[in-house]
Amino acid sequence: MLSCAAVNDESRGTPSLPPLPPVDPARAAGGADVTPEAFAGFLTDGDTEVAAWALRRMLARRSRAEVYDTFVRAAMRLVGERWLTGRWTISEEHLATRTLVRVLAEVAPDPGAGRLGPGAVLAGVSGEEHSVGIIALGHILTEAGFDVADLGADVPADDLVRYVAKTGPGLVAIAASTNVREEVLRDTVTALQALPRRPAIVVGGRIAEVADLTDLGVDWTGSSLVEVARFASGLAARIGTDGASA
Numbered sequence: 001m002l003s004c005a006a007v008n009d010e011s012r013g014t015p016s017l018p019p020l021p022p023v024d025p026a027r028a029a030g031g032a033d034v035t036p037e038a039f040a041g042f043l044t045d046g047d048t049e050v051a052a053w054a055l056r057r058m059l060a061r062r063s064r065a066e067v068y069d070t071f072v073r074a075a076m077r078l079v080g081e082r083w084l085t086g087r088w089t090i091s092e093e094h095l096a097t098r099t100l101v102r103v104l105a106e107v108a109p110d111p112g113a114g115r116l117g118p119g120a121v122l123a124g125v126s127g128e129e130h131s132v133g134i135i136a137l138g139h140i141l142t143e144a145g146f147d148v149a150d151l152g153a154d155v156p157a158d159d160l161v162r163y164v165a166k167t168g169p170g171l172v173a174i175a176a177s178t179n180v181r182e183e184v185l186r187d188t189v190t191a192l193q194a195l196p197r198r199p200a201i202v203v204g205g206r207i208a209e210v211a212d213l214t215d216l217g218v219d220w221t222g223s224s225l226v227e228v229a230r231f232a233s234g235l236a237a238r239i240g241t242d243g244a245s246a
């Protein structure tokens with residue numbers, strides 16, 4: 001055991017400290033997961049650097065789709081709950097969302113591989129303002145081998161249809177959050193289905209959890225990125241083999 005004199009050797013001007021045990025990098029890289037609560041706090045603080053560190057840490061342990069479906073979604077649910085209950089203001093919600101968008105850009109997959117793959121066009125339906133899920137989906141489709149064009153939220157149906165007709169993607173993914181947008185979603189799908197070179201159509205986001213979309217006649221619907229990743233990988237492989245969309 002170290003004596004007090006050895007620990008605090010005032011006689012030489014600088015206090016000496018007991019030696020620290022050596023750090024094992026393998027063990028230091030482990031440790032507890034960052035909680036969604038902590039991540040939500042980093043986002044609401046606008047701390048891009050720490051939030052990006054936290055997200056990278058999660059991405060090192062689980063698949064991207066799983067992390068987005070659980071960790072990121074849970075953190076933003078918490079932001080939403082605290083906004084609804086007045087604990088956090090709209091400013092904090094906005095800052096959290098803006099920070100998350102920056103963080104997602106930092107951890108985005110390299111689009112290089114997808115550039116040689118089939119095209120995927122992503123859009124939120126007209127009137128839809130939620131855009132984070134679309135960004136997250138873009139990452140998943142890039143990893144599945146698609147060349148992604150993310151048009152973002154609130155894209156008018158006729159404009160989307162024109163863009164799809166012009167660019168001829170293998171996949172179009174349409175997002176909506178609430179059943180308020182069900183009618184516009186249905187109209188958008190109908191217009192896409194009428195195209196002479198019909199792409200595979202995916203419809204998703206929160207609306208898939210609150211509305212019955214089974215009669216839409218699209219190729220996939222749901223809100224799970226883990227599941228859409230499976231569908232998209234299969235589709236990319238089929239397009240690669242057949243040279244045509246499913």
Ligand code: B12
Pocket residue numbers: 068069070072073076077078079080081084093097127128129130131132133134136137173174175176177178179202203204205206210222223224225228
């Ligand atoms: C941030 C936010 C906003 C921001 C959005 C800013 C932006 N640039 O995106 C702003 C302030 C604009 C906003 C506005 C509104 N919002 Co808002 N918002 C949220 C909040 C807090 C977080 C959403 C988010 O980014 N989540 C993180 C992502 C990763 O999760 P996600 O969107 O759920 O997406 C996941 C899946 O659905 C899937 N996914 C998403 N899109 C797609 C698409 C496809 C094709 C597929 C396959 C999968 C997929 O991937 C993600 C990972 O799993 C949620 C709270 C919550 N519980 O989520 C409320 C929430 C979504 N909003 C809600 C509401 C009601 C509104 C407003 C009507 C409020 C108002 N009175 O004005 C408006 C509507 C605006 C509009 N016209 O669209 C409700 C929706 C309830 C419902 N289902 O009906 C929520 C749930 C809050 C609540 N509990 O009431 N909102």
